[in-house]
Amino acid sequence: MSNITSYEKELAFQADRRKATIEFIKIISDLWYDRSIEIVLFKNQVIDKNVSDVINLHQYAGEFVQKPISIFDSVEILRAINDMMLPPSKLDIGKLTYEYHSENENEEDVKAFVFNKLKGADGAQEIIPKDVVLYGFGRIGRLVARELMSKTGKGSQMRLRAIVVRGEATFEVLEKRASLLRTDSIHGEFKGTVDVDAENKALIINGTTVHIINAKQPEDIDYTIYGIFNALIIDNTGAFRDKEALSRHLKAKGASRVLLTAPGKGIPNIVHGVNHKEFDSKEHKIFSAASCTTNAITPILKVIEDSLGVVKGHIETIHAFTNDQNLVDNMHSKYRRGRAATLNMVITETGAGKAVTKALPNLEGKLTSNAIRVPVPNGSLAILNLDVNLKTSKESINTIMKKYALQGDLVEQIKYSLNNELVSSDIVGTSAPSIYDSKATLVSEDGKSIVLYIWYDNEYGYSHQVIRLAKYISKVRRFTYY
Template identity: 30%
Template sequence: MKLAINGFGRIGRTILRQVLALPQGSDVEVVLINDIAPLDTCAYLFKYDSTFGPYAGDVVAESAALNIDGHSFPMTHSADLSSVNLQGVDVLLDCTGIARTSDVARQGLSAGARKVLISGPSPAAEITLVLGANDDALGDAQIVSNASCTTNGLAPLIKVIDTVAGVASAHMTTIHCYTNSQPMVDAPRGDLARSRAGALSMVPTTTSATHLIDEVLPHLAGRISGAAVRVPTASVSAVDLVVTLGREMQASEFDTALRSAVAASPVLGWTDDPLVSSDLRSRSESLVIAGPETRQIGAQQIRVFGWYDNEWGFSARMLDVARLMATR
């Protein structure tokens, strides 16, 4: 599978780290990276990562390529991807965050890529896909959204609970680390609360998962609400979900059924250890359910808490979904 990465930011660089960690002889090959930043800057930010630590190998900026451990990755620096040669590319991973209109989202196809996978919500996508929730609906779509990191954690969890006991209604709060959409010091943003310094306060705000869950699991549309609290940590977020079940269940019965469903999921994990957020850094699951935090109140209300590395886990899903797309 030949991949190209458009946008060498947090997700683009994390995807490349994961590709480089694949076993020798892997079928995944990154044949091009495009980013508007200078090559020296891209090399530096790949080598020295504040979240995941320095890359252990050699990183060198060549004349028109990023050389990592002796492997040369050609780099272009075009704001208009349609001017870049992507012939032979199976899937373009668009990690720019700006592919929200059809003309931008289709630039990769115009340049020669067979398909485009967008690393976030996008109205321009033919389908919003979440592995472990609605991946059977992929079909032969050319432009696909990988949803959001929170939706990737929430949707598979909702699906297994719905399978186990049904979901009458639910409310999710994501406790989310700060991101580039927030300022480091107080500065104007559309959302007044998100105008405040992201590393100094807990900031109540919205989450795109609220409407994306309706797209991904349409039979549950209107039953699930959500909110977010941005917190002063740099990585790893959490889902705190309260569900009114569709039928009555004993606590032990629900716990056993949930553990079994999670074990069968390709993207969910479980821990019975009393972990904190930093323990989950670089975990590849979409969500790791914290067993000690699961609670049941009465016969039909449960609370489930889970951790997710919103960069590493999401990047792992980008590669998984790209593999699916490449086979269609």
């Protein structure tokens, strides 16, 4: 009889938890679509997630902070947030819930606690929405488009207004581009609608018009005829890499800033979260978001340099194959890359070791780097073999990394993995550019040599770094709490 009673209690609890999760999802949606307030759970997105997704994210959050993170507590805090007059914001409900239990010694009621934590929002500056143009529509361009359109909300931050491509925008071409946006072999289906407006040469994404502009040269375009002004041009073609070439975008009518989704020459190379505050868009008009690998390793190297000091090191990147390699053996301008990408591990060079020093000058001359392209289409791994100044241990390094993943300037950049079974396919779709594998870390007996394993989705994680930097350049960063 007791077993039946216990089972019935479990069923009742599951029903109550799912009801609470449904309320959680409703408040999340109302805050976002009505008030441009985005809620995340320890950096994990919860907008448009189902009940099971939200429950699983709460379980991960509890394991991460080693304290229960209850959906019931999250709902109570969300109600308090909903009652506040907040500006457009991005808030971490996991961090708020954790702090409510760990810091709330005086048993302050939820509303008072949330008010005290978020009262800084009163001084938030008014945001002027920014028009965005994607120059090119390849792997990164389409992922950036997906994210921008998924997070348009009321359009209070960034508004994707146009995509520039080569070739005439016929119905057939538009439909092909729409199809590539709708469905991706790696990242799955776009959670939205994509229709073709052949008459106006546009895609209708989530009910919003995005013009498809045919142009051979960036300076020939007049964006203002499409109602686009003071636009940020995100160049993801790879065709223009230095200041002189990228300056051609600024000759186009209606363009005001340029962001390159690759390493650039003669322009600020930025890893958002590490060195973005060193550059102001009032002084600079052209920026680079560096490379996916640079964005993966730089946050981790900053943590180690600040905490332990780096004497020297080597970075080996195990990288997914890319579009510049051959599908089958054929001629290639670079050694080894001509061999079939899906059949071979290919040693090649990477400039990541040197690129890091643009964000972390203290590491100049201390790092070497190389890369191995491997037969997976996405999901990469950087192995950091470092000699450090201060003696350490695996437990100490993990404690340091968890701290930086939980609070400070790098919470968006570093995800702390607790998974003993983590493999490359598991990290696909992770928005953080650096996924620290806490179970794989190695430390020498003398505590002065360490090996760190950093996973990264070289497409999705990097695209999010591009968008973070784009928001900073465009001065549309909201009040944040995470």
